[in-house]
Amino acid sequence: MNRISDRILVGLTWLSGIGMCMVVTGLLLFLIFHGIRQITPALFFGDTPWLKAITGQSPVFDGIWPAVTGTVLLVFLSSAIAVPVGVASGIYLAAYASSRQRAFWGSMVDLLSGTPSIVMGLFGFTMILFLRKTVNPTAQTGLFLAAVCIALLILPYLIRTSQAAIAGISTHLRLIGPAAGFSKWQNIRHVLLPLASRGILSGIILAVGRASEDTAVILLTGVVAQTGIPRNIWDKFEALPFRIYYLAAEHRNATELEQGFAVALVLLFLTGFLFAIAFLLNRYAENRWRIRRYQ
Amino acid sequence: MLKINPPEKWIETGLFMAAVVSAVAIVSILLLLIYFCLPLFSGNGLSRVFSWRWQPIDGQFGILPMCAGSLALSILALGIAFPPAIGICTLVHVLSRGVFARIVLILTHFMTGIPTVIYGFVSVFVLVPRIRSLSEAGTGFSLLTAAITLAILILPTIVLVCYTRLEQLDPVLRLASAAMGFTPIQQMRHVLMPAATKGVAAAAILGLGRAMGDTLISLMLAGNAAQFPGSLFTSFRSLTAHIGLVVATDSQSLAYQSVFAAGLVLFLLVAALNLIIRKTDNRITANAFLRVQETRHEQNF
Amino acid sequence: MKTDTRYRWILYFTVAMMVVAASSGMVSAASVDSFAGMEGTISIAGGTAHIPVMNDAAKAVMTAHPKIRITVEGGGSGIGVQKVGEGLVDIGNTGRPLSKEEIAKYGLQSYAFALDGVAVVIHPENPVSGLSAQQVRDIFAGSVTNWKEVGGKDGAIHLFTRDEASGTREVFWGNLLNKGAIASSANVVASNGAMKVAVAQDKAAIGYAGIGHVDKSVKAVILDGVMPSQENAMNGTYPVTRKLYMNTKGEPGKLVKTFIDYILGPEGTALSQKHGYLPLQ
Numbered sequence: 001m002n003r004i005s006d007r008i009l010v011g012l013t014w015l016s017g018i019g020m021c022m023v024v025t026g027l028l029l030f031l032i033f034h035g036i037r038q039i040t041p042a043l044f045f046g047d048t049p050w051l052k053a054i055t056g057q058s059p060v061f062d063g064i065w066p067a068v069t070g071t072v073l074l075v076f077l078s079s080a081i082a083v084p085v086g087v088a089s090g091i092y093l094a095a096y097a098s099s100r101q102r103a104f105w106g107s108m109v110d111l112l113s114g115t116p117s118i119v120m121g122l123f124g125f126t127m128i129l130f131l132r133k134t135v136n137p138t139a140q141t142g143l144f145l146a147a148v149c150i151a152l153l154i155l156p157y158l159i160r161t162s163q164a165a166i167a168g169i170s171t172h173l174r175l176i177g178p179a180a181g182f183s184k185w186q187n188i189r190h191v192l193l194p195l196a197s198r199g200i201l202s203g204i205i206l207a208v209g210r211a212s213e214d215t216a217v218i219l220l221t222g223v224v225a226q227t228g229i230p231r232n233i234w235d236k237f238e239a240l241p242f243r244i245y246y247l248a249a250e251h252r253n254a255t256e257l258e259q260g261f262a263v264a265l266v267l268l269f270l271t272g273f274l275f276a277i278a279f280l281l282n283r284y285a286e287n288r289w290r291i292r293r294y295q
Numbered sequence: 296m297l298k299i300n301p302p303e304k305w306i307e308t309g310l311f312m313a314a315v316v317s318a319v320a321i322v323s324i325l326l327l328l329i330y331f332c333l334p335l336f337s338g339n340g341l342s343r344v345f346s347w348r349w350q351p352i353d354g355q356f357g358i359l360p361m362c363a364g365s366l367a368l369s370i371l372a373l374g375i376a377f378p379p380a381i382g383i384c385t386l387v388h389v390l391s392r393g394v395f396a397r398i399v400l401i402l403t404h405f406m407t408g409i410p411t412v413i414y415g416f417v418s419v420f421v422l423v424p425r426i427r428s429l430s431e432a433g434t435g436f437s438l439l440t441a442a443i444t445l446a447i448l449i450l451p452t453i454v455l456v457c458y459t460r461l462e463q464l465d466p467v468l469r470l471a472s473a474a475m476g477f478t479p480i481q482q483m484r485h486v487l488m489p490a491a492t493k494g495v496a497a498a499a500i501l502g503l504g505r506a507m508g509d510t511l512i513s514l515m516l517a518g519n520a521a522q523f524p525g526s527l528f529t530s531f532r533s534l535t536a537h538i539g540l541v542v543a544t545d546s547q548s549l550a551y552q553s554v555f556a557a558g559l560v561l562f563l564l565v566a567a568l569n570l571i572i573r574k575t576d577n578r579i580t581a582n583a584f585l586r587v588q589e590t591r592h593e594q595n596f
Numbered sequence: 597m598k599t600d601t602r603y604r605w606i607l608y609f610t611v612a613m614m615v616v617a618a619s620s621g622m623v624s625a626a627s628v629d630s631f632a633g634m635e636g637t638i639s640i641a642g643g644t645a646h647i648p649v650m651n652d653a654a655k656a657v658m659t660a661h662p663k664i665r666i667t668v669e670g671g672g673s674g675i676g677v678q679k680v681g682e683g684l685v686d687i688g689n690t691g692r693p694l695s696k697e698e699i700a701k702y703g704l705q706s707y708a709f710a711l712d713g714v715a716v717v718i719h720p721e722n723p724v725s726g727l728s729a730q731q732v733r734d735i736f737a738g739s740v741t742n743w744k745e746v747g748g749k750d751g752a753i754h755l756f757t758r759d760e761a762s763g764t765r766e767v768f769w770g771n772l773l774n775k776g777a778i779a780s781s782a783n784v785v786a787s788n789g790a791m792k793v794a795v796a797q798d799k800a801a802i803g804y805a806g807i808g809h810v811d812k813s814v815k816a817v818i819l820d821g822v823m824p825s826q827e828n829a830m831n832g833t834y835p836v837t838r839k840l841y842m843n844t845k846g847e848p849g850k851l852v853k854t855f856i857d858y859i860l861g862p863e864g865t866a867l868s869q870k871h872g873y874l875p876l877q
Contacts, residue, residue, distance in 0.1 A: 006480050013390060013480075016382030017399050023447060024402050027409070027417055058662060061655045088313035096307055097314070107573065108318040114569045115324065115562065116508025118535045122558045125542060126327045132682070140684060152320050159317065185306045206408075213410035216510035219539055226651055227667035228658070236639070236667050241412045248416045248515060250789030264413045275408040279401070350780060351760050352769065427798065434754040434783055434798055519784035530783045540759050540786065550760055 035261030077147035090162025113156030121220035141222035161203020349521035433528030436518030460494025635663035642676015642689035644787035673763025691763030713829035738779030756803035808872035
């Protein structure tokens with residue numbers, strides 16, 4: 001009796017494992033099958049010559065180049081805001097905070113990481129409404145606002161990865177600095193941070209992946225269907241994930257739909273690439289530490 | 296050798312300020328949402344927004360159907376995702392520790408990085424037509440469609456958190472139960488799972504929170520009809536999709552204010568889940584990947 | 597009598613002069629050349645029926661004059677009014693006339709540039725081709741739920757409607773549904789384009805969209821025996837029509853004014869026609 005139920009359970013676990021692999025490969029194949037034909041220079045630049053498009057000499061229509069630049073700028077700006085704050089706060093939590101402080105500030109980080117991205121977007125939107133009512137009546141949604149909200153979204157990832165990377169360093173490595181007469185900060189700066197750098201870096205890359213894929217935040221903070229390459233950080237912008245969302249709902253013909261699949265492939269390639277780097281860095285970090293352990 | 300002694304106190308203060316940023320952000324999000332909900336508290340705004348009918352042309356602005364929609368969607372998605380998640384955990388933890396388990400784990404990690412909008416996009420063309428042909432009454436944009444897609448989205452989160460907790464268990468448990476003659480699946484059923492109950496529960500709640508907070512899946516797949524989700528095949532609207540759809544209507548009407556109410560409700564729901572996780576299992580942080588990473592590091596020493 | 601005829605001649609003459617003046621003014625202010633030497637930004641948001649025309653106009657202008665930047669957002673007429681009223685964009689598009697309150701509250705000016713009908717649309721394979729206005733009302737109110745009841749195949753009717761900010765919805769609801777109820781079970785889509793895609797994918801669907809958006813992927817329903825075409829909308833036999841408006845807050849600046857003139861002028865009119873709208877002249 002028990003035997004049979006055990007066998008059924010074993011069967012079910014294999015089924016779920018294989019099922020998941022099939023879902024992922026099915027998804028990839030589906031996108032490749034429908035989208036690969038549209039991955040051409042025209043997908044990126046429309047009918048604008050690519051050299052002129054990249055140098056910004058002439059605007060691109062019917063191509064995703066503005067969306068690519070929009071996403072890249074957004075990721076760059078939000079990382080520029082979130083990475084210093086995130087890493088610094090990770091260091092504080094790992095190396096300075098008492099365990100009570102760590103629990104308290106940590107719970108704030110958890111709350112922030114649980115906050116739905118649409119609420120983060122709504123926060124940005126209300127912030128603009130608030131600014132318009134109070135200090136700056138011409139405040140507008142745009143790239144900078146979106147970057148700030150995305151920065152808040154990825155901040156918890158950065159804090160937790162940095163904190164974990166530093167907290168994970170073994171005690172005898174931690175004691176090297178103090179033994180050599182380093183002060184607390186010197187120890188962090190010259191011993192702990194270099195040791196934790198790969199863990200931190202992989203966290204940063206994951207955060208970048210998250211920043212490049214989120215749609216709900218930018219939906220409320222300044223993404224538009226057509227605008228061209230943003231000229232400054234207050235401009236409205238286009239973005240890859242929004243482009244996919246837009247094409248899913250209102251492709252005008254079969255070609256535009258195929259373009260939607262192609263854009264999805266491009267975005268997936270981008271996030272997959274970032275994921276692979278983070279993964280390898282992580283692996284490498286582990287191995288490096290393992291070797292040190294046995295030395 | 297070390298020429299300059301940096302002012303240690305300043306550095307600590309600077310780092311502390313950075314740590315405060317998250318708290319400031321959370322508090323200001325809450326305060327701004329409350330501030331924009333304030334007009335509701337005058338008159339009968341509150342009772343009008345927290346009612347069961349959304350029919351703006353009749354002056355009815357109830358968001359309760361959306362609250363019900365969000366709850367139904369996330370619970371259903373969790374119900375769909377949870378069994379296979381436990382299955383996959385069992386598979387990689389006790390049954391197959393070889394190449395296949397490795398592939399499954401890598402794929403699970405990879406899945407956490409797939410953009411939500413891509414799940415939604417593919418589902419519109421793969422799942423919606425199939426669900427439509429399944430039930431005459433529905434358009435294919437339904438509770439079931441959104442829940443299945445959402446289940447795929449939250450699956451890796453649950454798997455990774457569960458797996459981490461299982462790996463954290465004392466290896467003695469496993470050895471002892473193996474010595475008692477338990478087969479791997481029996482070890483899992485009778486020893487390991489009971490030992491990791493809290494972690495598994497926390498993983499489930501984490502998945503629930505992630506499902507509740509997702510916007511794109513429900514916006515693209517749920518049909519967005521503002522009605523109570525009465526069956527698997529009906530169209531409905533989640534709180535998140537409601538915010539996305541209505542946020543920029545006329546700023547004077549209750550419809551507009553209902554958006555902030557929806558945001559506040561959502562925020563409080565997710566915060567409550569967060570609190571429950573902390574009460575259930577304080578070793579789980581709110582992010583699956585990080586937790587996995589922490590364990591990896593812990594294992595190294 | 598005599599004075600009357602003389603006055604009439606004077607009147608004719610003045611009108612003719614005005615037409616000449618206006619048309620020559622039009623020509624000079626209406627092609628992309630009239631943007632020569634200008635730079636700056638025009639931001640546009642609102643009505644989704646307008647988007648194809650606005651996008652093409654933006655493309656033409658920006659290609660000829662790279663220093664000008666035009667951003668086009670959708671969102672629906674409600675958003676158009678709100679954004680232009682709050683000064684968030686330069687032009688807020690609406691697919692419906694502004695209400696008195698809206699004009700009074702924000703001080704808006706409207707420029708109608710094209711006529712569009714709102715058609716009931718269904719899947720091309722649906723055997724139903726004509727409905728009475730009453731049938732449409734019953735279907736959208738949710739009291740008729742099976743295609744069989746209106747002469748189609750046995751099967752549930754899938755309702756699609758638009759979001760709260762939609763001007764198309766207001767026109768449809770006001771002119772065809774006589775402000776009757778729309779069942780809350782109706783799926784909600786966020787733009788004219790999305791409505792077309794949704795209906796084209798579902799054989800049991802019924803929805804509504806601007807006639808300019810109707811192509812062979814969906815079928816426009818003959819309403820009370822009248823084919824919803826732009827011609828019938830123009831000559832008044834098809835009742836559910838609206839003008840497409842651009843709105844500005846107060847007097848538009850030079851660049852925005854030039855853009856509005858461009859849309860109203862021959863090149864803009866050609867764009868409107870290309871996307872299935874009727875010019876107003």
